[in-house]
Every structure is written in structure tokens, then in C-alpha cells.
Amino acid sequence: MSENLLINVTPQETRVALIFQGAVQELHIERTLSRGLVGNIYLGKVVRVLPGMQSAFIDIGLERAAFLHVADIWDARPQGHEGNSNNVPLTPIEKLLYDGQAVTVQVVKDPIGTKGARLSTQISIAGRMLVFLPQDSHIGISQRIENEEEREALRTKVQGLMLEDEKGGFIVRTMAEDASEEDLRTDIEYLRRTWSTISKLAKTKPPCSLLHQDLNLAQRVLRDFVNEETSSIQVDSRENFLMLQEFGRTYTPSVLPKLQHYTGERPLFDLYSVEEEIERALGRRVNLKSGGYLIIDQTEAMTTIDVNTGSFVAGRNFDDTIFKTNLEAALAIARQLRLRNLGGIIILDLIDMESQEHKDAVLAELNKALARDRTKLSVSTFSALGLVEVTRKRTRESLSHVLCEPCPACSGKGQVKTARTICYEILRELLREAKQFNPREFRIMASQVVVDMFLEEESQHLAMLGDFIGKPISLQVENVFHQEQYDIILM
Known part of the structure; x- marks a missing residue:
């Protein structure tokens, strides 16, 4: 079965749809004003260390401070261990970080809701075939490459391309399964150049600076999404098609034959019913x-x-x-x-x-x-x-x-109070107001459905309250109010 990748580009956003067996399987959206942060590398500044939580808040120049846990600090791991285990304790965070310290960090999770970005000090830079780990020294192989002989052959290839004094290690991605030695060499050189630039910037830039930004969505499609099952990559913007061609020539030459510029009259996403699928999703x-x-x-x-x-x-x-x-x-x-x-x-x-x-x-x-x-x-x-x-x-x-965003009427609950419930809330509020103030008249401003309820099914209760407080009560429809919104005016 073949996959098709559709790339819809406008000045405000880039959208990617993966079509498999005639149906949309994946949707990715990246907006120009709010690009994802995952993969970005910053020179952060420690704002606060929390020993009790074994974590720290790091300022990387965003609206909210980002979060760094001790398990994500490379220096906290004991020498000779690739990661933490239950039997090997981590170095306490208060011995590693202090307020005001500058630290190079990478975003591993975007801010979600009220939570800030999640950070790690273990830097990884992704290429098409390999992931470079500047602080590590081992060569790992993707678990999706299951053949043991092939895994060993890839490890030998990468070791042969590394320099004698190479600092850092590599993870071989699934994309490298059938890669030539030249493909791997090109990827290693690109990753070395990228890390060299980041290292120089970290020494000259002030804290809270961006040192490296991950590729945009369209470029990541060529790097990460394309595989042997991909039959075509259609781009509906000529400018971005040419940009991706240039990017492909440098980093992903094997992908170029699959790259196509869509010139049809119908919008690309309409042609494959992607817009309808987004609504259903x-x-x-x-x-x-x-x-x-x-x-x-x-x-x-x-x-x-x-x-x-x-x-x-x-x-x-x-x-x-x-x-x-x-x-x-x-x-x-x-x-x-x-x-x-x-x-x-x-x-x-x-x-x-x-x-x-x-x-x-x-x-x-x-x-x-x-x-x-x-x-x-x-x-x-x-x-x-x-x-x-x-x-x-x-x-x-x-x-x-x-x-989407939370509904302004229900504040994200997914439901609103009934018109009758709002009527009863208003009646209770009127009684409270009557005990504190002595106006000539009370005027209820509410949505059409609430006013209709007062005029029909709840008219008797409204009249009874008017008689009880001894003041006239008038009704006014406010079309801009949603069902739960109301106001009581003292006349």
C-alpha cells in the first residue's frame, strides 16, 4: 500500500495530511505565529530551583518559565550509566543548578494548557538518517530495525565514519535501514556543522536566547515522514515547492523524485476531502x-x-x-x-x-x-x-x-446551564439586591431564551417575587449575551 503526503501552504499556516488506503491518517498543522518548540535549543537561565520536587524553572524567553526535572539533566546521571535506574540514584538537583545559572537546554514537550515547556539538558539533533548526541559516546540503533545482522552492519558503518577524537554519539534512525555510506557521511557532516554553530552561539549569546530552531513542518516532512511506501509528496505552493527542492538536494536527495508541485484548480485539500475530515476530527x-x-x-x-x-x-x-x-x-x-x-x-x-x-x-x-x-x-x-x-x-x-478554544458560554465544560436554572439564579440575585438597595425598579438584562422563559413558564414566580419585594421588575433582551450571562440594573 502506498502513502501520499499533501502539503498545503499559506502565509499564515502550513498543513500536512498523510493519505493511506484512500483515507486521511495523520494531520499536522503549524501556524506561522505559533510554531512548535520541540527540538529547539536555548541558552536558558535558572529562575528557581525546587529541591523538594527535584526540578527547576528555566527562563528561555517564553511567556511562562519552562520546567526541568532532575531526571532530564545529563550531568545528574552517574558515570557509566546510560540512564537512571531504581538502583542508581541521581545527583540531587540543588548540587547541579543554582539561581541565575546559564544552561543549554532543549525543548522536549511544547507548552500545553497552563503547563510550561518541558526541557532536557541532553541535547539531540536530528538528521534524516541519524540523531547526533553531543554528550553521549555510544551508537544506538532504532528498535524498528529488527534484523540483528543489519543492526550490526549499520553500527560498523557509522563507527567507520566517525573521527578518532569524535565527541558525541549517534542513534541510527529507521530511515537509515537501506542508506549508503555516502548518505550517512552527508548526514554526519550536516550534524557536526549544526552542533558547531550551536556551541559557538552558546558562548556569545546572552541568556534566554534561541540557539537552534528545528526545521519547519514542510522540511520535517522530507526528513521524517517520507519512507519507501511514500509514492508522492504534493505541494500546492510554487515558492515552497522550490524551497523544498533546494532543501532536498542538500539533505534528502533520494526524496526529490517524489516531490511534485500541485497546479490543479481545485484546492489540494478539497480534492482529497481533507477539510471534511478535519471537521469530523x-x-x-x-x-x-x-x-x-x-x-x-x-x-x-x-x-x-x-x-x-x-x-x-x-x-x-x-x-x-x-x-x-x-x-x-x-x-x-x-x-x-x-x-x-x-x-x-x-x-x-x-x-x-x-x-x-x-x-x-x-x-x-x-x-x-x-x-x-x-x-x-x-x-x-x-x-x-x-x-x-x-x-x-x-x-x-x-x-x-x-x-479550538474553550467555549465562552460553558468555559470548556462542554455544557451550559438551562434557561430555567438561570431564571432561578436571577430570582435569588434579585432577592439579595432588594435586601441591600432600594431602587425604583429592577431591570433584568438577559438572553432571548431566558427572557422568554420569564414571560411564559416562570412568569408566575417572577410576579410573586415582584409582589414580595414591592418593586416593579422589567425585562430586556440583550442579544449579545449567551444563555448563562445576565445583568441586573438598579433603576
Whole structure:
């Protein structure tokens, strides 16, 4: 099966859609005014060290201070250990950092909601074939390259290209699986030049300066997204097509034959129905072809996905219907995680199945569908409550967080108080106001639906309150007010 990549570029944003088997599988959006920060390297300034949390806040020039945990400080790790383990304690953060200290850091997670960016002092610079680790000295191989002979051959190739006094190590990416020695040499030279520039800037720039910015979205497509299954990369902007051609000649020459300039009259995203898919990806409900459906609810703590049979009754019996719905849901869930870029803890509430054989088959189908995901994730078995827990690495904001904002009427709750509830709130507020003030008249300013409720079903209660406080109460429709908004004017 072949993949197609669509790149839609406008002055205000770049959008990328990955099409596989005729359906949109991934959507990536990068806005000019709010480019993602992941991969950027800064010269930060320590604002505050928190020994109790073993973390520190670092000023990198953003609106909110960024967060650095001791586990993400390379110097905290004991010599001879590639990472922390339960048996090897880290050096306490108060012995490594102090207020006002300048430190070179890299963003590993974008700011999300009220949380600042997450930082690490272990710098990594990605090329097309390799990732350069300036502080490390080992050569790692991507876990997706499973053939042991091939892994060893790649390690030998990279070692042969390294200088005798080479400082730093490399991780061989999946893209390097069939790479020639020349491809690897070109990538190593690019990474060395990049790190040399960053090192010089770190010595001359003031704190809170940007030392290195990751590639823009269109360039990352050529570096990270293209693989042997990619049949075409269509770009609808001539200027950016030429820019990507130039970038490709320098860094990704093998990708150039797949790069195409789209010149059709219809917008590129309309041609492949991507705009419709974006609208559907912002909704809670996802319909399955069988008649079943998913309900996806995203909160700050986690995302829940509930599976329902809906109108699907095609199975031989009820157990068969449930099994077939869950199998279809497993494929749809894997696609929705990529499409919506959902990360963190994801709880799947599949329909309860009695048969262990059915449970194993659904889990196998889910893992198979998730194998195409380029983001690191893990899947648990069924819990005692019949739930499956998925954790998916969260580095950038989800699609809904990029395109949407909390509803001004409900403040992000996803629901609003009924008109009757607002009427009763107003009646209580009127009673409080009448006890404190003595105006000639009270005027209620509210939305049309609330005023209608007072004029019809709640007219008796409003009249009773008017008689009780001994003051006239008038109503005024305020069209700009939403349902929960009202004001009481003392006349």
C-alpha cells in the first residue's frame, strides 16, 4: 500500500495530511505565529530551583518559565550509566543548578494548557538518517530495525565514519535501514556543522536566547515522514515547492523524485476531502461503517474512548456482534489517535466480551493497527473492569487544542446551564439586591431564551417575587449575551 503526503501552504499556516488506503491518517498543522518548540535549543537561565520536587524553572524567553526535572539533566546521571535506574540514584538537583545559572537546554514537550515547556539538558539533533548526541559516546540503533545482522552492519558503518577524537554519539534512525555510506557521511557532516554553530552561539549569546530552531513542518516532512511506501509528496505552493527542492538536494536527495508541485484548480485539500475530515476530527462522535460508534472525550488528565454497538446487529448472536464491533473499533481508534494527535493516558472502554479468545483477538488487532504509529506508545491488557490503557507520547498539542478554544458560554465544560436554572439564579440575585438597595425598579438584562422563559413558564414566580419585594421588575433582551450571562440594573 502506498502513502501520499499533501502539503498545503499559506502565509499564515502550513498543513500536512498523510493519505493511506484512500483515507486521511495523520494531520499536522503549524501556524506561522505559533510554531512548535520541540527540538529547539536555548541558552536558558535558572529562575528557581525546587529541591523538594527535584526540578527547576528555566527562563528561555517564553511567556511562562519552562520546567526541568532532575531526571532530564545529563550531568545528574552517574558515570557509566546510560540512564537512571531504581538502583542508581541521581545527583540531587540543588548540587547541579543554582539561581541565575546559564544552561543549554532543549525543548522536549511544547507548552500545553497552563503547563510550561518541558526541557532536557541532553541535547539531540536530528538528521534524516541519524540523531547526533553531543554528550553521549555510544551508537544506538532504532528498535524498528529488527534484523540483528543489519543492526550490526549499520553500527560498523557509522563507527567507520566517525573521527578518532569524535565527541558525541549517534542513534541510527529507521530511515537509515537501506542508506549508503555516502548518505550517512552527508548526514554526519550536516550534524557536526549544526552542533558547531550551536556551541559557538552558546558562548556569545546572552541568556534566554534561541540557539537552534528545528526545521519547519514542510522540511520535517522530507526528513521524517517520507519512507519507501511514500509514492508522492504534493505541494500546492510554487515558492515552497522550490524551497523544498533546494532543501532536498542538500539533505534528502533520494526524496526529490517524489516531490511534485500541485497546479490543479481545485484546492489540494478539497480534492482529497481533507477539510471534511478535519471537521469530523473535531467532533466527539466517530461513526463506524457497521453502525457502531466511538465517543471520544479529551480532558487535561486523560482521553477516554467509549465503544458502542449502535445500530449494528449483523452478527450471528449478541457475542458475535460485540466482537465484530470491537474489531472495527480497534482499527478506528488507532487511526483517531494519529489523526487527532492524542497523547498521554488514553482509556479505551471497549464493549464487554466474555470470551478470552475474543479479547486476545481484539488486542492483537489493536496492536497491529498501532504498529504504523510513528509516536512511541504502549498498550496494556484488559483490566479487571474491562478497560484497556494506552499511553502515547505527547510532544505537541492535539488537533483540537490547535484549532479550538474553550467555549465562552460553558468555559470548556462542554455544557451550559438551562434557561430555567438561570431564571432561578436571577430570582435569588434579585432577592439579595432588594435586601441591600432600594431602587425604583429592577431591570433584568438577559438572553432571548431566558427572557422568554420569564414571560411564559416562570412568569408566575417572577410576579410573586415582584409582589414580595414591592418593586416593579422589567425585562430586556440583550442579544449579545449567551444563555448563562445576565445583568441586573438598579433603576
